[in-house]
Amino acid sequence: MALVGPSGAGKSTLLGLVNGSVPPTAGTVEVLGTDPTTLRGRSQRELRARVGTVHQHLELVGQLRVVHNVNAGRLSHWPAWRAAWSLVRPQGLPEVLAALEQVGLADRVFERTERLSGGQRQRVALARLLVKQPELVLADEPASALDPVLAERALALLAGLAADRGGALVASLHDPALALRHCTRVVGLVEGRVVLDAPAAALTVGDLADFYGAPR
Amino acid sequence: MTVVLDRPQAPPRLNRVRRRWAWGLGALAVLGWSLAGAGAFAGDVVNPAGAGQFGRFASAALSPALDGEFLRVLADSVLVTVAYAALGAALAVLLGAVGAVAVARTTWGRRRLGWTLSRGALAVPRGLHEAVWGLLLVNLLGLDPWVGVLAIGVPYGAVTAKVFADLLDEVPRGGYEALLAGGAGRVPAALYGLLPPASGGLLSYSFYRLECAVRSAVVLGLIGAGGLGYQLLLSFSSLRWEQVWSCVYALALLCLLADVGGRAVRRRVAAPRSSGDRLRRDPMLSTAVLGTLAAIVWAWWYLAISPATLVADRTGEQLRYVLSAAWPPDVDGPLLSAVAVAAVDTLQMSVIAIAVATAGAVLLAGVAAHPPRDAPVLRRVTGSAVRLALLLLRAVPPPVWALVLLFVLLPGVLPGALALGVYTLGVLGRLAAEATEELDPRPRAALTAMGARPVGGWLYGVLPAATGPVLAFALYRWEVAIRDTVLVGLLGAGGLGALLASRVSAFDWGAVTTVLVAVIALTAAVDLVSARARAALR
Numbered sequence: 001m002a003l004v005g006p007s008g009a010g011k012s013t014l015l016g017l018v019n020g021s022v023p024p025t026a027g028t029v030e031v032l033g034t035d036p037t038t039l040r041g042r043s044q045r046e047l048r049a050r051v052g053t054v055h056q057h058l059e060l061v062g063q064l065r066v067v068h069n070v071n072a073g074r075l076s077h078w079p080a081w082r083a084a085w086s087l088v089r090p091q092g093l094p095e096v097l098a099a100l101e102q103v104g105l106a107d108r109v110f111e112r113t114e115r116l117s118g119g120q121r122q123r124v125a126l127a128r129l130l131v132k133q134p135e136l137v138l139a140d141e142p143a144s145a146l147d148p149v150l151a152e153r154a155l156a157l158l159a160g161l162a163a164d165r166g167g168a169l170v171a172s173l174h175d176p177a178l179a180l181r182h183c184t185r186v187v188g189l190v191e192g193r194v195v196l197d198a199p200a201a202a203l204t205v206g207d208l209a210d211f212y213g214a215p216r
Numbered sequence: 217m218t219v220v221l222d223r224p225q226a227p228p229r230l231n232r233v234r235r236r237w238a239w240g241l242g243a244l245a246v247l248g249w250s251l252a253g254a255g256a257f258a259g260d261v262v263n264p265a266g267a268g269q270f271g272r273f274a275s276a277a278l279s280p281a282l283d284g285e286f287l288r289v290l291a292d293s294v295l296v297t298v299a300y301a302a303l304g305a306a307l308a309v310l311l312g313a314v315g316a317v318a319v320a321r322t323t324w325g326r327r328r329l330g331w332t333l334s335r336g337a338l339a340v341p342r343g344l345h346e347a348v349w350g351l352l353l354v355n356l357l358g359l360d361p362w363v364g365v366l367a368i369g370v371p372y373g374a375v376t377a378k379v380f381a382d383l384l385d386e387v388p389r390g391g392y393e394a395l396l397a398g399g400a401g402r403v404p405a406a407l408y409g410l411l412p413p414a415s416g417g418l419l420s421y422s423f424y425r426l427e428c429a430v431r432s433a434v435v436l437g438l439i440g441a442g443g444l445g446y447q448l449l450l451s452f453s454s455l456r457w458e459q460v461w462s463c464v465y466a467l468a469l470l471c472l473l474a475d476v477g478g479r480a481v482r483r484r485v486a487a488p489r490s491s492g493d494r495l496r497r498d499p500m501l502s503t504a505v506l507g508t509l510a511a512i513v514w515a516w517w518y519l520a521i522s523p524a525t526l527v528a529d530r531t532g533e534q535l536r537y538v539l540s541a542a543w544p545p546d547v548d549g550p551l552l553s554a555v556a557v558a559a560v561d562t563l564q565m566s567v568i569a570i571a572v573a574t575a576g577a578v579l580l581a582g583v584a585a586h587p588p589r590d591a592p593v594l595r596r597v598t599g600s601a602v603r604l605a606l607l608l609l610r611a612v613p614p615p616v617w618a619l620v621l622l623f624v625l626l627p628g629v630l631p632g633a634l635a636l637g638v639y640t641l642g643v644l645g646r647l648a649a650e651a652t653e654e655l656d657p658r659p660r661a662a663l664t665a666m667g668a669r670p671v672g673g674w675l676y677g678v679l680p681a682a683t684g685p686v687l688a689f690a691l692y693r694w695e696v697a698i699r700d701t702v703l704v705g706l707l708g709a710g711g712l713g714a715l716l717a718s719r720v721s722a723f724d725w726g727a728v729t730t731v732l733v734a735v736i737a738l739t740a741a742v743d744l745v746s747a748r749a750r751a752a753l754r
Contacts, residue, residue: 019665019666020665021661021664021665044667045667045668045669046667047667048664048665048666048667049666049667050667051665051666051667052666053662053665053666055658055662059658059659059661059662059663060659061659061676061677061680061681062681063680063681063683063684064676064680067230068676068680069676071676072663072666072668072672072676072677073666075663075666075667075668075669075672075673075676076666076667076668076669076672078672080669080671080672080675083669083671083672083675083676084671084675087675087676090230110229110230132666134666
């Protein structure tokens, strides 16, 4: 599913509501069959372990090596001692390398993350989701800093990841062509309200460009 | 789509940064050596017989002495301390302003030798603790209020001169050079092109020095200059724990007021209000500056200071006598080996102190940081409690902590080291909490949203980003701790300070010179190592 809308329309807020980082001020939210606002402690973590979010690489810790930033996706499965030990001796290296291989960064696995470019960091954030294996994938502008070829690849990976576990991908996108190629349903938001909800097949690139108010 | 790149067949290897690892392992080795030297592994360090006394001391915390007579005495001591702090800081800023011109790169230009020599000359007053200055000055001037003022003013003046000079040197040169090129003299050009951009920093730093002077005035009281520190020690040695706690609370309140006031001024300097089209001064800054000036005049009157003491014949004679007796320094074998042993003790004390403080600060930083607005009540209450505890830790001077620890520990290097560690924890804990507050919250929020446990989120989202700044603060505090170790020693915890106190009271001025040289050399060496380690961290 693609979320489209002008800047400030509420796309990121909607994604935040779904992953539980933004509490709703009114109404209820249902995620994977439960209301995240009613959960606390362990059951809350269990739900969050099934949902994976990728932001525009702002969630990475620059001082950590790439391998640890990718492994951070497994913190919901690891006991605390293993998380701590992994900072000394990286754990589960084969999976990390496989994930980085898919985004084309396997040779930078031990680089400090702050040394990478914006596009490379965005791909590290993708690799974090690949090792996490969530059922529901939330993506906030996952392709904004990537060139067209890498953007295609990134969305294909995210869509495949969600499909593998029988779940869904919700991505906010600003490139209409990308939205139509990789998503089956398009939801448009303006000032926090849904103004468009249609199957992708019924829309054209032109319709979406109109929606953004951009010249054709 | 196929992206074909020739990648290495084997996965890349994990290369540790050798320099950092070398520093880390070296630090652990030095810590182990220090603990062994302090006798931490040698069995008996705890004195179980003192537990009862410690219990009485601790329980008095809830019932501080509040009778009218003692409160009057306490109020008098507070005024004396404030008066010393105000005059000492004023002298420091005055000396700093004059000294800054003498050591600024701007003054020396390309004459590097002169610049290096003038900077080196500052290391001598800077390397000696205020209490050491106090001890030396008491022997020159006798029991005169000038001792307290000069003991704060001289070392602070040297630090202030260095910082003021750095602030002036860091101002972008464009405006100043344009004025020079336009034919202005060097002094007017500096007044128009250098001073205005630096003035905010200069004012901020002056107020920061005033805050520090309050603490130093308390410490000087401990060696007899009067005021709160003196009262604290009197109550302590007569075992009146209720009075001790009243003093401690008064100290904490005074430090808190100095902190809050100083920080308010500095914040206002950093973000000035717009004044529009009229010439208007910031009322708060004007009040602060005028109030401080008034306090200085009042302090002069209150302490009944007279410049006549400084130029009296007796002072001159005493100075000539001490200087002639102090040179040449003693270099006989027994003294040198005693100095070497004491220097090792001092170094080990400072290392243990900073290790204790750093470990505590790392553990407490997360709790002590101001929580977000929507945090649960329990979190906010524990946060306030920890911040209050840290304030108490740093309000009480380290020698008093050493006396408290002597209830439960056997005498030796360890109580002194732990006392200094506890005090430094008060300072470092606050710095670490502030560093944590300034971190980007998004990485940790993202980890929590993905279901990480609190420990995991802390390990991956906070620790890596906070390590650098906290270690840098710890190394900087190590430089301060090595100076404070001498202070703790002066009051009996061993090391170079104890040696110095015994030589001064024996009027053995040749040996005093030797010990002072050792103190300055040790502090300079620690400064150097700390600067190198911080460079490796960056």
